[in-house]
Amino acid sequence: MSAISCKDLCKYYQQGDAVIKGLDYVSLEIDQGSFICLSGPSGSGKTTLLNAIGGLDSLDSGEIAIDGERVDLLGKSALADLRLHKIGFVFQAYNLIPVLSARENVEFVMQVQGVGTAERRQRSLRILQEVGLEGMEDRRPAQLSGGQQQRVAVARAIVSQPKLVLADEPTANLDSESMEKLMQHFRDLNRIHKVTFLIATHDQRVMEWADRLISMEDGRVIRDELQKAH
Amino acid sequence: MGMPVLAMSRLAWRNLWRNYRRTLIMLLAIALGVWAMIFMTSLLRGMVDDMVRQGVSALPGHVQVHASGYRDDPSVMNSLPSPDKALLDVLNSEQVSAWSSRIKVPAMISSEYDNAGVSLIGVDPEGELALGFKADDIIEGRFLSAADDNGIVVGEKLLHRLETRLGKRIVVMSQDPENAIAERGFRIVGVFSAELKNLEENMVYAGRDVVQKMLGMGTDISEIAVLDFDYREPEELTSIIRLVLPADHEVLSWLELDPYLGTMMRVMNGFVLVWMVVIFLALSFGLVNTLMMAIFERVREIGLMRALGMRPSAIVYQILVESVMLLVLGLIIGNLAAIGTIVLLKDGIDISAVAEGMEMMGASSMLYPVLQWADLILANTVVIVLGIITSLLPAWRASQYRPVEALSRT
Numbered sequence: 001m002s003a004i005s006c007k008d009l010c011k012y013y014q015q016g017d018a019v020i021k022g023l024d025y026v027s028l029e030i031d032q033g034s035f036i037c038l039s040g041p042s043g044s045g046k047t048t049l050l051n052a053i054g055g056l057d058s059l060d061s062g063e064i065a066i067d068g069e070r071v072d073l074l075g076k077s078a079l080a081d082l083r084l085h086k087i088g089f090v091f092q093a094y095n096l097i098p099v100l101s102a103r104e105n106v107e108f109v110m111q112v113q114g115v116g117t118a119e120r121r122q123r124s125l126r127i128l129q130e131v132g133l134e135g136m137e138d139r140r141p142a143q144l145s146g147g148q149q150q151r152v153a154v155a156r157a158i159v160s161q162p163k164l165v166l167a168d169e170p171t172a173n174l175d176s177e178s179m180e181k182l183m184q185h186f187r188d189l190n191r192i193h194k195v196t197f198l199i200a201t202h203d204q205r206v207m208e209w210a211d212r213l214i215s216m217e218d219g220r221v222i223r224d225e226l227q228k229a230h
Numbered sequence: 231m232g233m234p235v236l237a238m239s240r241l242a243w244r245n246l247w248r249n250y251r252r253t254l255i256m257l258l259a260i261a262l263g264v265w266a267m268i269f270m271t272s273l274l275r276g277m278v279d280d281m282v283r284q285g286v287s288a289l290p291g292h293v294q295v296h297a298s299g300y301r302d303d304p305s306v307m308n309s310l311p312s313p314d315k316a317l318l319d320v321l322n323s324e325q326v327s328a329w330s331s332r333i334k335v336p337a338m339i340s341s342e343y344d345n346a347g348v349s350l351i352g353v354d355p356e357g358e359l360a361l362g363f364k365a366d367d368i369i370e371g372r373f374l375s376a377a378d379d380n381g382i383v384v385g386e387k388l389l390h391r392l393e394t395r396l397g398k399r400i401v402v403m404s405q406d407p408e409n410a411i412a413e414r415g416f417r418i419v420g421v422f423s424a425e426l427k428n429l430e431e432n433m434v435y436a437g438r439d440v441v442q443k444m445l446g447m448g449t450d451i452s453e454i455a456v457l458d459f460d461y462r463e464p465e466e467l468t469s470i471i472r473l474v475l476p477a478d479h480e481v482l483s484w485l486e487l488d489p490y491l492g493t494m495m496r497v498m499n500g501f502v503l504v505w506m507v508v509i510f511l512a513l514s515f516g517l518v519n520t521l522m523m524a525i526f527e528r529v530r531e532i533g534l535m536r537a538l539g540m541r542p543s544a545i546v547y548q549i550l551v552e553s554v555m556l557l558v559l560g561l562i563i564g565n566l567a568a569i570g571t572i573v574l575l576k577d578g579i580d581i582s583a584v585a586e587g588m589e590m591m592g593a594s595s596m597l598y599p600v601l602q603w604a605d606l607i608l609a610n611t612v613v614i615v616l617g618i619i620t621s622l623l624p625a626w627r628a629s630q631y632r633p634v635e636a637l638s639r640t
Contacts, residue, residue: 056537057634077541084539095534095637099244109538111237156538 003032003164003196004053009062011048011219021219022048023059028214028221032163033194035187035229037201037210045219046200047092050166053198054087055079066164084112088157090167095153096141102128102152103137109160127155130185132178146173154182158189165189167199171206183209187229233544242551245524256520257560260613263513264564267506267609269571272599273579274505278498279600282461284426285491286484287362291329291455292464293471294487296480300452304349306335306407309450316474321456325467328457330357333441335452337404339384339434341392348388348434350402352441355379361455370396371420379437381419385430389421396421402434406446414444425595462495502605506612513613514620521553521624532628533636542629549625550618557617561610572599 006029011022023045030036038046051057053064055071064071066086074082083089088109096105106124115123128137131151141149150173157165165186171179187209189195199206207213208229215223246253286292295317300308312331313321321329333352338345355374359365365373373383382400384392394400396418403413416436424430442448458467464483472481485492525532532545540548575598582595 051634054537056637057632077543080536080539080541082539083537089537091534091537091637093637095530095537097241097531097534099241099248112233112539112544114234 003067004030005065007063009052010060011052012060024219026221030196032196034212035190035197035210036212036214037199037207038214038216039201039207040216044216046216047168050168050198050200054089054166055082086163088160088162088165090154090157090170092168096149098141101138101140102133105152106155106159109156113160123159127159131155132181147178150174164196169201170199171203179205238548238551242548242555245552246555252520256516256556259513259516260557260560261563261567263509264561264609264613265567267509268568268606271502271605272572272601273597275602276598276600278494282491282495285488286461288429289484289487290361292458292461292484293456293468294482295454298478298480304334304336305405306445306447309447309452312449312451313454320471320474325470326456327459328360329454330354330361331451331454333438333452335404337402340401341394343393344391346388346391349432350404350441351433351435352438353435354438361457367422367424368420369423373420374435374437377437378439380440382416383420383422383435384418385433386421386423387427387430404445412445506609510612510616517617517620518624521621525624525628529631529636529639532631533633536633537637545629546625549628550621553617553621557613561613572601575599
């Protein structure tokens, strides 16, 4: 059984008289432990696909299953639970809670999960150190640069040890060194803990880290190939 | 709710102060509303308390005993015998604060220059003082010294009307049991002032024994006035007194003697609740607006929290916690301000500019705020309960945002 199974996913948007195809009969099978990059121009459907798999957006038709469970049939609370326990998100705009510090932002998901205070603190401080933000735990997002905020968002996504990480342009504001470190961290999680990564990106350097490259255009998968990863 | 209460509270507290100006304005509005609820209620309570106190002291007593028919015809024909042993046992028991027997008949008082219709009240001065006649009310001369005192005490307004003065003689005329005219001369030994000026014109006090002799009543009396320890619940004492008296005696509490006052007191509780709800309704528009603005500014953040795994119910709870914090802060400030105002005004507010109007209602020209714990609790409960109810709609709307749409907002 595949970790993620997508069958004939369709999502259309109405823009005046025109119909924009967000997803147009997209079908994919993704195994647990995969490290996949989604590439394609803006508007190709990468973000729409990530949102659909993560249960953030509804579909017009099609089926999505994660570990055999039909995501498209779940209610709001069940979807929230799925995202809480199984999925980590890294958004294009980092989306940090402005009134919480870096550490508190990282701890947020673990708090909702009910993880104890000591363990939460230990894991959040460790992960912030791993993404190169040691000493900045108590700074609020407004006191961090764009790249630092992105690293906090990444830390938040992976600290709760999800089975699946959906990342939308996670390296957009990172310098090369930070990008390399981040991708290495992702690969380590992937190899050691079998976390599945689905990363939407324009960045060729990021694509080189992937085992599998899926290219999209106008809401369709136009290429799906394995490659030798970095 | 998926997130520890402490963490949720911390987040709510910080969110409250993101726009501190808006929060401060809303806090001020809530505090002002709470202050108005408590303080204005205390003034109303004080006014009603004063009206009841004045009315009861004018009666006087919380319970009165008369012969049947006396209240329709308060003449010497409808008199009572002096209290017997059974009644005395009750009147002298621990349930009674004070009591006195009195003569009270309509009479005519005349001076050299004028005359007036009055109520001639024959009293035992010691009992009368215990019933609430204040010695400080005597502004000239003295009060009666004993039940056989030959003097008379009149009101200041009556004194001026009769164009007489302390020490002068006046004649009092009434009817005896044979329907004959009974009259006597009295020397004015004292002049009293009352908060209700109509009492100064209508009441004259003489010694009970002297009046009984003047009217040929023997030892009969017009009424027995009894004081309970709390004017609010006179029914129990009324029932106890009724049990030891024959059926032709009328025993009534002040609630029945002055139904207007009784109704005022009963209506007061309902009025207080309505008053508080009306103030809160005015407040609630501001509260809802504040919450909606706070949510509108955080749509993206709410979408993020949904995306990270917070259930819709947790979003509702989060917003409600913020609202409750705002309400509690406002309550604390409002309560302190109200209690502080009441303490500062404990010596009363002089409203003599509208004193005549107040007198028509039976209230004096000094308004004393009266704080009751029940009113304090009611005000706080109204604000919290209605505040939570008012916050439910904005909170529910926040929880219904679709994550992808919320996240795409700028």
